[in-house]
Amino acid sequence: MNRLFDIDISEAAQSLAVANTPYFLLRKLKTDPAVREISERFSQDEILDGLRTALEADPTESVNAVRPYVYLAALSQKPSPEALKAATTLQADKWEWYLLIAASFLETYFSISRQTFRAEPIILSSARPTSTVPASRIVFKA
């Protein structure tokens, strides 16, 4: 948990400080490097636990004030929406944009078509030492 809270989220705090609308903050979080780092380094359960802890704090300090939004954004970048769905049900009265931002991330999540497919290489021609054409032509077939 401490490691999660040690990630520097000061850039996100600055985004919150200059946000005139919640959607400005939302756009900034989508490209925030700390959000990406958290999403890549921590499991969704760890982030969700961190979010619950963050919501128990008071948003009186600029970094704590943005922390729940950062964790929501990190959950939105996970391959499964389950933790993000759970996050939308948490009590967050002290964070005025929480519900709107959580709902927006969830809506964006489901509006993006996510499809995983496996590509298998098919070798069409073999390498020949004297050939001037590429050693091989490999086409990936979905």
Added chain:
Amino acid sequence: MHVILRSVELSLNTRRQRQIKNLLDWLPMHYGAALQVKDLQKKYSRGVHRPVDASRKYNCHGLTFASRRTRIEEAAEIKKIIEDDEYVEINRNEALPGDVVVYYVDGDPEHSGIVVSMEPLAGPLVLSKWGFCQEVVHRIPECPYDARHVVFYRVVS
């Protein structure tokens, strides 16, 4: 008797008497806001950073459209004000002091300000408030907001 002032909505109407959704937040600023103000002063050093404290009471739209009384955050409310108060869109090169500018991203009015002068080379100078932070007089692109789609408006009658 101490009165604890928290968030309230002011009675605030457009010319056509429709209520403008707003939020006057009396809560104190976050600790650390003063440092964020200083960071912005350093980063945007060409702007005139007015010596006013960071405040949750009003935002840029509150400055532009509500005389610094409150915060207005929703796109639908800005649209309502522009329609009901009879703002007319004008070209950037026609802008004069007193006109307003709105910065849009995907329909979201992420920033607004009031034109305070027209510089021969730099174009309009704008007075605006940057979120919870300070008021700044700045050139159109020299702020934390996306200036690729800005629209100028004027009330003509």
